[in-house]
Amino acid sequence: MKKVLFVASECTPFFKSGGLADVIGSLPQYLNDTDDCEVRVILPLYSKLKSEYRALLTEVMIFETEVGWRKQYTGIYEIIYEGVHYYFVDNEQYFKRDNLYGYEDDGERFVYFSNAVIEFIYRGDFKPDVLHGHDWQAGAAVAIAKIKQPVPGIRTIFTIHNILYQGWMEHAAFGDLFNLDISHFSGFEWGGMLNLMKAGIFHADKITTVSPTYAEEIKTAHYGEGLEPMLNMRSWDLLGIINGLDVDDYNSMKDSNLDVPFKTSIIKKRQNKKRLQREFGLPVKEVPMYSIITRMVEQKGLHLITHILEEFIQQDVQIVILGNGLYEFESFFNYLAEKYPDKVYAYIGFSEGLSRRVYAASDFFIMPSLFEPCGLSQLIALQYKAIPIVRETGGLKDTVMPFNVYTGTGTGLTFANYNAHELLDRLNYSLTIYHDAELYKRMFTNITKVNHSWSQSAHQYLDIY
Known part of the structure; x- marks a missing residue:
């Protein structure tokens, strides 16, 4: 041994x-x-x-x-x-x-x-x-x-x-x-x-x-x-x-932080959204909810987000932001939350329990990183059945498979270049996914089959040892 x-x-x-x-x-x-x-x-x-x-x-x-x-x-x-x-x-x-x-x-x-x-x-x-x-x-x-x-x-x-x-x-x-x-x-x-x-x-x-x-x-x-x-x-x-995740800890069926545990039920997942809407004072209605849970630093692609997010929220959507970091990003998200209180909620800080409730409530998770060695946030989002919207870099490229509308395969929406309008294009396309019940169900079902536990990666480390 x-x-x-x-x-x-x-x-x-x-x-x-x-x-x-x-x-x-x-x-x-x-x-x-x-x-x-x-x-x-x-x-x-x-x-x-x-x-x-x-x-x-x-x-x-x-x-x-x-x-x-x-x-x-x-x-x-x-x-x-x-x-x-x-x-x-x-x-x-x-x-x-x-x-x-x-x-x-x-x-x-x-x-x-x-x-x-x-x-x-x-x-x-x-x-x-x-x-x-x-x-x-x-x-x-x-x-x-x-x-x-x-x-x-x-x-x-x-x-x-x-x-x-x-x-x-x-x-x-x-x-x-x-x-x-x-x-x-x-x-x-x-x-x-x-x-x-x-x-x-x-x-x-x-x-x-x-x-x-x-x-x-x-x-x-x-x-x-x-x-x-x-x-x-x-x-x-x-x-x-590739990094794995402790899937026993990040488990939407067992997580005590969630109001409504769920595994493969879209209805139960959306009950978590309604609870979070009440908690954050957002209108309780059936609209797509997008989350940004991040350290607020340039690496996380926040300059792309700040460039196009106000344009995107003219749509009938809700955005929840959780994190802290550089003042320019904190102040931007606070500004949006004050200007659009019915659409944006910003929590400047971090709470582990709250982050899990946000993942569970979100329909989509935004992570357009400038670079990302592996990333755990997109893996957690997948565990809580939030569809990742990511840039194809580092571990994001390796863990989020782009959705193909013709074959029905894929677990997220991806874009290649560090370009704000490519991100906006994916955000706009996500609205098409959300409002097409069959497409959304297909993506949701794909995500329920994802396994990012440590089992495979652990054996790769054993081979090196």
């Missing part, structure tokens, strides 16, 4: 800022259920850990971690949750903060974390055959494991969840933080600085990313964020594996 240690910076249900947390929270359970490997997870112990989980922590060991000339306290704590061992690296100087990321010393924080992980492997009883690092925060751990071999012959995998964020640091940080011979400097240097994403890519035995299309896209200058030469050098070791 292979022993695998996931190194990551967030994980549900403990800490979450994005889709990475969902992957780290669900994939190990599926892998462990195969009985072919044992996956354990190691994370920073942020102060945001809820008291209900903090009460479950048990101390494993305490030691000092060298970070350049510093010797930093490290405590290792453990929780066994739903059959998975989770280790937490405790150091209040680095992790007792209000947020997970966004600090000037983020590079130092995660170099410390990586050093602590390797020291833990040296000292601990769990000796992984494979160290599997996720995103730039674990890039140094992959590199140091490859260089220092805390377990003789240990193999390393590095997964790119979003290549936009890379962990840049000044050159001087190599001598100041890493405790490595200068001969290893070139494995960390990129573009005149240190780059922890590059370090993970350079040192890993295998590199994965979160969809086959994204694996091809990031080898091009348009999507590679400057790392495409390195990825092309390692192209034989780069594999795209």
Whole structure:
């Protein structure tokens, strides 16, 4: 049985800022259920850990971690949750903060974390055959494991969840933080600085990313964020594996957040819409409801939406927006909600329970991303039978099949170019789908047959291990 240690910076249900947390929270359970490997997870112990989980922590060991000339306290704590061992690296100087990321010393924080992980492997009883690092925060751990071999012959995998964020640091940080011979400097240097994403890519035995299309896209200058030469050098070791979803958690029949559980009933789904209309003060009537549930950043294609949405809502439709982020997008959606209170509702913020009620109430889900490594929102929308309207990029292209009116196949409405009027065309076509009972029923039935669980993807990771 292979022993695998996931190194990551967030994980549900403990800490979450994005889709990475969902992957780290669900994939190990599926892998462990195969009985072919044992996956354990190691994370920073942020102060945001809820008291209900903090009460479950048990101390494993305490030691000092060298970070350049510093010797930093490290405590290792453990929780066994739903059959998975989770280790937490405790150091209040680095992790007792209000947020997970966004600090000037983020590079130092995660170099410390990586050093602590390797020291833990040296000292601990769990000796992984494979160290599997996720995103730039674990890039140094992959590199140091490859260089220092805390377990003789240990193999390393590095997964790119979003290549936009890379962990840049000044050159001087190599001598100041890493405790490595200068001969290893070139494995960390990129573009005149240190780059922890590059370090993970350079040192890993295998590199994965979160969809086959994204694996091809990031080898091009348009999507590679400057790392495409390195990825092309390692192209034989780069594999795209689509993310799965915890379909037991995101289950429209079992979700306690929903007023009316449903599986294949359009009537019951629309009862959820009526309840949400009442909750949000929208007119309770049978019109198509569109949802936008997103981080409000440019990546999510919001400039396309802001360009055409006011034109589209002149139709007899309702739009529900849930999320927060950049002020320009928050203010735009607030403006629409104030100007069209009978058609638009904007919730600036995020609530997990509310998001699920919105997915369940929506007839269509809008996600026209500029780029999307995999995307979980469209997978959740499919689970709650909201028809996705997406741009054909990254994981959106791999998971949403365009509807073909002649064959009756497909699970969503898609467009190719990053163009606002292509999005508007798909939105207008969605009205045709909605008002044609047979077409809508066909799409709805197609979606009920979709399976985006981890089962297939988990076996692809097992093959790599």
